[in-house]
Each structure stands twice: as structure tokens, then as C-alpha cells.
Amino acid sequence: MMNLWTLFIPELYCLLMAVVFFGLAMSASPNPRRDYFAALFMAGVGVVVALACVRLEGTLFFEAYRVDLFSQVFKVMLAMGFFLVVCLCTELNGIEERHHPEFYLFLSTCTLAMMMLVSSVELLTIYVALELSSYSLYILVPLRRGDGIDVEAGIKYLMVGACASAVMLFGLSYIFGVTHTTYLVEIVQVLPSVIGTPAAIVGLLLMLCGFFFKLAVFPFHFWAPDVYQGAANQVTAYIATASKVAAVAIIMRVVALSGGNSKYLVDVLVTLSIASMTLGNLVAIVQKDMKRLLAYSSISHAGYVLIGILSMSASGYASAIFYALAYLVMNLCCFLVVVKVAHDGSDLKIAQLAGLHRRSPLLAMALMLAVFGLAGIPPTIGFTGKFLVFAAAMEKGYVTLVIIAMINATISLYYYILVVKAAYLMESDEELPGLPVSIPTKVLTVVLVTVMVVFGVFPHHLLEVARAAARALM
Amino acid sequence: MNSLTTYLFLAALLFSLGIFGVFQRRSLIGMLIAIELMLNGASINFMAFNRFLAPDPIVGQIYTLFIMGIAAAEAAIALSIIVAVFRRLGSINIERAQELRG
Numbered sequence: 001m002m003n004l005w006t007l008f009i010p011e012l013y014c015l016l017m018a019v020v021f022f023g024l025a026m027s028a029s030p031n032p033r034r035d036y037f038a039a040l041f042m043a044g045v046g047v048v049v050a051l052a053c054v055r056l057e058g059t060l061f062f063e064a065y066r067v068d069l070f071s072q073v074f075k076v077m078l079a080m081g082f083f084l085v086v087c088l089c090t091e092l093n094g095i096e097e098r099h100h101p102e103f104y105l106f107l108s109t110c111t112l113a114m115m116m117l118v119s120s121v122e123l124l125t126i127y128v129a130l131e132l133s134s135y136s137l138y139i140l141v142p143l144r145r146g147d148g149i150d151v152e153a154g155i156k157y158l159m160v161g162a163c164a165s166a167v168m169l170f171g172l173s174y175i176f177g178v179t180h181t182t183y184l185v186e187i188v189q190v191l192p193s194v195i196g197t198p199a200a201i202v203g204l205l206l207m208l209c210g211f212f213f214k215l216a217v218f219p220f221h222f223w224a225p226d227v228y229q230g231a232a233n234q235v236t237a238y239i240a241t242a243s244k245v246a247a248v249a250i251i252m253r254v255v256a257l258s259g260g261n262s263k264y265l266v267d268v269l270v271t272l273s274i275a276s277m278t279l280g281n282l283v284a285i286v287q288k289d290m291k292r293l294l295a296y297s298s299i300s301h302a303g304y305v306l307i308g309i310l311s312m313s314a315s316g317y318a319s320a321i322f323y324a325l326a327y328l329v330m331n332l333c334c335f336l337v338v339v340k341v342a343h344d345g346s347d348l349k350i351a352q353l354a355g356l357h358r359r360s361p362l363l364a365m366a367l368m369l370a371v372f373g374l375a376g377i378p379p380t381i382g383f384t385g386k387f388l389v390f391a392a393a394m395e396k397g398y399v400t401l402v403i404i405a406m407i408n409a410t411i412s413l414y415y416y417i418l419v420v421k422a423a424y425l426m427e428s429d430e431e432l433p434g435l436p437v438s439i440p441t442k443v444l445t446v447v448l449v450t451v452m453v454v455f456g457v458f459p460h461h462l463l464e465v466a467r468a469a470a471r472a473l474m
Numbered sequence: 475m476n477s478l479t480t481y482l483f484l485a486a487l488l489f490s491l492g493i494f495g496v497f498q499r500r501s502l503i504g505m506l507i508a509i510e511l512m513l514n515g516a517s518i519n520f521m522a523f524n525r526f527l528a529p530d531p532i533v534g535q536i537y538t539l540f541i542m543g544i545a546a547a548e549a550a551i552a553l554s555i556i557v558a559v560f561r562r563l564g565s566i567n568i569e570r571a572q573e574l575r576g
Contacts (some may be wrong), residue, residue, distance in 0.1 A: 124537060131544050138551050148562040154555050155568075159505055162548055163496055166512035169541065170489050173519035176537075180528040 007058045007067045010050045010075050011119075014112035017042045018105055025101035035100040036089055039107075043083040046111075050079035063183060064122035069472040073465060074118040074249045077325055081242035082111045084332050085234060087444055094232030094345030096145050103143060107238060110136035114246035118253075123172050123182040126250065130168075130210060133246065134161050137239060144232040145345070153230020160223040161213060168210025174203030188257050195262045205268060208254060214247035217306065218275040221299045225287075228295035229347060236291055237335035240298055241328045248305055248324040252317055255309050256473055269310035270401055277303030277408040285415045290338055290348040293415060294331070297374055300412060301327055307405060308389040311396045317470035319388035322463060326373070326385035326455075333370035333448045337363050340435065350419060354428040360435040364423045366445045373452050375416040376409050381456040388463070481522035489515030502556045502566045506549065513545050 005012075020042065024035060054072045059065060085107065095103050113133035120126040138161065142154030176182055178200045179190040194200045213220040228236045258265050280300030287293040305327070308320030340363055341356065342348040357364040373382030386409065390402045437445075455462050488511050495508025517538045524534020560566050 124540060128540065128544065131548070135547065135551055138555070142555055142558055151555060151558045151562050155502060155552075155559050158552055158555055159496070159502070159509075162506075162509045162552065163493075163512070166489075166492065166509055166516065169513060169516040170485075170519065173485075173516045173523065173537075176520060176534065177523035177527060180523075182533055182537075 004058070004060060007053075007056050007060055010046070010053050010079065011112055011115050013046055013049045014108050014115060017046065018108040018112060021101045021105035021108060025105060027101075030097040030100065032092065032097050032100050035104060036086075036092070039086045039089065039104045040083075043079070043086040047076070047079045047083050050076045059121075061125075063185070064125045065116075065119050066121045067119055070249075070469045071119040073321070073469040074245065075115045077245050077328060078111055078114050078118070078242050081238070081245060081328055081332070082107060084444075084448075085238045085242065087440075088234050088237055088332075088336060088339045090438070090441070091339075091343050092232075092234060092345075093343065094144050094146075094234065096143075099143055103140065103235075106136040106140045106143075110140070110238070111242065114242060117246050118249040120250075121184040121253070123175065123184075127165075127169065127172065130214070130250070131165060133243070134165065134214075137235075137243065140235045140238075141227055141231040143235070144230070149230045150232075153227045157223050157227045160220065164210050164213035164220055167206050168208075171203045171206025171209065174199050175207060178203060184253065184257060191257055192262075195258060195265075201262070201264050204254070204258065204265065208251065211247055211251045211254065212272070215244060215251065215302045215305070216295075216299050217272055217302045218279055218299065219272075221276065221279070221302075224299055225292045225295040228291045228298075229289055232345060233291070233335065233339045233342060233348075236294075237332065237339065240294060240335065241331050244298065244302070244331075245324045245328055248309075248320060251306075252309055252320060252473060255312065256317070258312075266310055266312070269306055270398070273303045273306035273310065274401065274404055275303075276300060276306065277405060281408050281411045281415075284412070287415070288349055288351070290350050290353070290419070293350065293419070294334060294338075297412065297416075298331070300408065301374070303408070304386060304389055304405060307393050307398075307401060311392045311398070313392060313396060314467070314470050314474060315388075315395060316392040317473055318463065318466040319385070319392045321466040321469055322459070323385040323389055325462065325466070326381040329448060329451050330370045330373040330380070330382055333366050333445075333452065334374070336441075336445060336448065337367040337370070340437065340441065343435075350422050351426075352428075353419065353422040354426040355432055356423040356435075358434075359432055360437055362437060362442060362445055363435065366449050367423055368420050369449055369452055371416045371419050373456070375413045377413075379453060379456045381452045381459070384456050384459045388459075478522055478526040481518060481526075485515045485518040485522065487515075488512070488518065500568050502552075502559065502568060505568070506552050506556075510545060510549070513541055517541050 054076060056067050058067050110133050113129050116129035120129050138158045141157050142151045144150035178194055179187045216224040277300045280296045284293050284296035305320050305323050308316045308323055338348050373380035376383050376386040393402050492508045492512030496505050499505045499508055520534040520537045556566055
């Protein structure tokens with residue numbers, strides 16, 4: 001029995017973190033320094049725990065919960081995302097001091113839920129884990145101190161999210177009706193033989209709606225810009241990184257269900273991918289707010305990830321895993337700059353980046369590399385990710401799709417370069433003081449930049465891990 | 475009345491009414507009720523499939539219990555945010571919440 005519980009250690013650790021912050025939330029006087037260091041320490045240990053558990057394998061809870069390399073790799077990514085977001089919280093000015101323990105509490109529960117999500121192989125477990133992670137985020141968004149845009153973003157997020165999860169549940173009920181089981185292992189055996197029936201395909205598509213909402217894929221994307229802008233910068237960083245990684249994982253699990261022989265499903269995924277990329281990139285061009293721009297960029301990146309997933313081959317899944325990790329690092333680097341430049345917790349306009357190269361050369365350089373990574377310029381990790389995804393799609397013969405994606409990548413270059421231009425070429429009207437960057441932040445920035453470049457040039461080790469994880473999936 | 479089709483039809487009707495309500499209603503409470511209708515449609519589906527197609531084990535009924543519990547949690551969070559919306563904006567009409575655009 002002892003042996004089984006060790007499989008569950010990363011999740012138990014997250015639960016422990018949530019309990020600790022629940023206790024801290026009870027204390028009478030707010031103490032942001034104590035909360036921050038507690039969170040930093042515990043999240044750091046969390047990464048170590050997740051890394052230590054990476055080789056575990058087994059099933060738990062009446063086979064509803066599978067621990068394999070696929071899930072463990074994603075758990076490490078989630079723990080890292082959580083740790084890095086906590087690293088950004090040195091000046092958590094967007095949230096009232098007495099709410100800081102709650103902020104960390106809901107981040108922990110959300111990480112816990114996402115770790116459960118990537119391991120779930122039973123429909124009810126997936127549903128419960130997805131809802132727990134969504135509910136934590138629904139509460140995190142309106143926590144921001146401010147003038148009402150936070151509650152507006154919060155209620156929009158909740159309404160769209162609740163709708164998407166209801167649609168997903170309706171899809172689950174059809175899947176249950178068609179296959180008479182709720183275990184993914186058994187569904188995998190039955191579904192390919194009935195995938196031609198309308199009920200099965202409708203069920204699968206409705207089920208995917210709930211996950212598309214998490215990933216902000218067209219047509220469930222419209223919450224993203226409002227929520228990105230309305231939520232506190234750190235919360236947005238979390239939604240944009242960790243939450244997206246978990247969504248990629250669960251979409252892969254579900255798409256892998258179809259067994260790769262459903263033309264309808266591929267057609268729908270191709271359409272959604274093209275729509276997401278095109279819409280995200282075109283609307284991003286006109287954005288003035290940095291977080292809104294990143295929101296539309298995340299919608300287009302959801303489209304790129306879908307290309308890897310819809311290839312439904314081992315290399316396709318491996319490329320999508322690699323892309324998710326690359327996206328996590330690049331986006332966190334962007335948000336690091338956003339959080340540091342807007343250190344009073346306000347929204348950052350792109351024009352406010354003017355003169356950044358003099359105020360803080362390091363941050364400007366990090367922003368440039370991260371943005372070039374998002375655009376897919378070598379030698380960054382973003383280029384490697386895009387290359388792998390497109391290569392996987394080419395293997396399957398989706399030439400048109402790849403050409404459209406490449407045109408999209410070119411369009412996206414325009415607005416990414418606008419950001420770099422603001423940071424490097426534009427001078428601000430008034431003389432702004434230099435941005436003081438603390439030593440730990442410098443170290444963090446340098447580490448992120450190094451990861452982006454080094455794994456962009458030498459992706460082999462990372463790619464091996466992604467391939468092994470994809471093999472565990474199939 | 476004792477056929478699967480009847481129940482599936484009822485569930486689909488509830489679900490469609492829910493979707494219609496979400497788009498039609500301007501009040502946040504109304505939208506929340508419409509979402510509950512959608513969840514209930516899914517619950518009926520689970521119960522019907524359980525009763526007619528896969529009677530053993532009683533997975534469908536367990537699902538319905540879980541859906542009810544989770545829907546209650548969702549309603550609690552939604553109502554608390556709606557109260558916050560009312561305090562800040564003075565109305566729970568979704569048209570008042572139009573600050574974020576673009």
C-alpha cells in the first residue's frame with residue numbers, strides 16, 4: 001500500500017502547500033514577505049519533488065489515475081511553471097496584501113488540479129480535475145486590486161468557462177452512451193470502431209470544447225484578451241503558461257483516443273487550428289496593451305500546437321510536447337519583463353516599453369529574445385518548436401496547412417517586431433529613471449534566456465524526453 | 475414513455491434551451507440558470523444511458539451525483555463574483571460590463 005501512495009507524492013505535496021497557505025490566510029496581520037518566501041521555498045521544493053518522481057509508473061484509484069512518463073514530464077513542467085510564476089511575485093502590488101496567502105493558496109490548488117488532469121484516464125476524474133483548476137482561476141482573476149475591470153474579466157471568464165464545461169459534460173455523456181464505459185483505456189478500444197457514427201463524433205467534439213476553452217482555441221478564445229488584461233500580471237502569467245501546458249496534455253490524451261483514423265476529427269482540428277492562428281495573428285496587430293497582445297499571440301500559438309496534435313503520430317505528439325515547453329519558457333520570459341516594467345501592478349501599454357534598452361538593458365534583451373522566440377526566429381527554442389511541429393505535419397502530408405501556418409508566422413513577425421521596436425528604437429517623451437533589477441531577478445532572467453538559446457540550438461536532450469513521453473502516451 | 479429516445483430528446487431539448495438562454499439572457503443570474511439547465515441535460519443523458527444501455531455498474535447515477543455537487547460549487551463561486559460585480563458596477567446586467575474591448 002505504501003508503494004501506491006508514493007506515486008501520488010507530487011499531488012500530495014501540492015495539497016500540503018494549499019493547506020499551509022490556508023493556515024497562513026487565517027493569520028490576523030498580513031505579512032507579504034513571509035508569504036512570498038514561504039511560497040518560493042515550497043514551490044522550489046515542489047520542482048525537486050516532481051523531478052524526483054519522474055520515473056514512477058503505475059495506476060491508482062481503481063485504474064482511474066495513471067502515472068506514466070507522459071504525465072510525470074507534464075507534472076515537472078507544471079511545477080516549474082508554478083515556481084517561476086512565484087518567482088515573479090516579489091512585488092505583488094496588483095493584489096491587496098491581506099489577500100496574498102489566498103493568492104498562493106489558489107495557485108497551489110490550481111497546480112494540484114492540473115497535475116491531476118494530466119494523469120487522469122477516466123472521464124469523471126478528468127471532469128473533476130478540470131473543474132477544480134478552472135474554479136481556482138475564476139477566483140484568482142477578480143482578486144486584483146482595482147477599478148472594476150477585474151470583476152468584469154472574472155465574470156466573463158466564469159460564464160464562458162461554465163458554458164464550455166457544460167458543453168464538455170454533454171459530450172462526455174454521449175461518449176458514455178456510445179462506448180458504455182468511462183475509462184479511456186476501454187474507450188480507446190471501442191471508439192475507433194464506432195467513430196463513424198454521429199453520436200461518437202459529436203460527443204468527442206463537444207468533449208474537446210471544454211479543453212479548447214482552457215487552451216483558448218477558436219471559437220472559445222474570446223475570454224482570453226479580457227481575462228489577460230483584467231487579471232493581475234502574475235495571475236495572467238500563470239494562466240498563460242501553466243494552464244496552457246495542462247490543456248495541451250489533456251487534448252493530446254483525448255485526441256489519441258480516436259486512434260488516428262477519423263477524417264472528420266482531423267478536418268475539424270485543421271479548421272480550428274487555421275482559424276485560431278489567423279484570427280489571433282490578425283487581431284494582435286492592432287493591440288496597444290501588452291497583455292492583450294500576448295493574449296492574441298497565445299490564441300495563435302494554440303493553433304500551432306494543434307498542428308502537432310492533429311498529426312496524430314509519435315513525432316507529432318513529441319513536437320507538441322516540445323512546443324508546450326518552449327511556449328512555457330518564452331511566455332514566462334515575456335511576463336517577467338511585463339511584471340518588472342509595470343512593477344506597480346498596472347497594465348502595461350506597448351508604448352510604455354519605450355526606452356527600455358536604456359532603463360534596463362538586460363530586460364530589453366530578454367524581451368527581444370522571448371519575442372523572437374514566439375515569432376519563431378532561430379536560434380531560439382521557439383524556432384525549433386515550430387520546425388518540429390511543421391515537420392511532423394509535413395510527414396503526414398498536410399502541406400497546405402503548413403503553408404498557411406508559415407504565412408501566419410510571417411504575419412506574427414510584424415507585431416512582435418513592433419514590441420522590439422518599442423523597447424529598442426523608441427525614446428520615451430519624459431526622462432524615465434532606470435529600472436532597478438534585483439540580483440535574483442537577474443539570475444532568473446539569465447537562466448531563462450540561456451534555456452531559450454541553448455535548447456534552441458541543441459534540442460536533442462529535450463526532444464528525447466518529449467519522444468519518450470509521447471511513446472508513453474500511445 | 476419507456477424508451478431511450480424520449481430521454482435523449484428531453485436532454486437535448488434542455489441542453490438547447492440552456493444554450494439559447496445563455497445567449498439570450500442579459501442578466502447574470504439568468505445566464506447562470508441557463509448553464510444549470512445545460513448541466514441538467516447532461517445529467518439526464520447519463521441517467522438514461524445508464525438505465526437503458528449499461529445498467530451495471532451504476533456509473534451514470536454516480537456521475538449525476540458528482541455533477542450536482544460540482545454545479546453547487548460553481549454556483550457558489552458564480553454568485554460570489556456576481557455580488558462583487560453588483561458592488562462595483564451597480565448592476566448585474568451583462569451590458570454594464572463592457573469596459574474591456576478590442
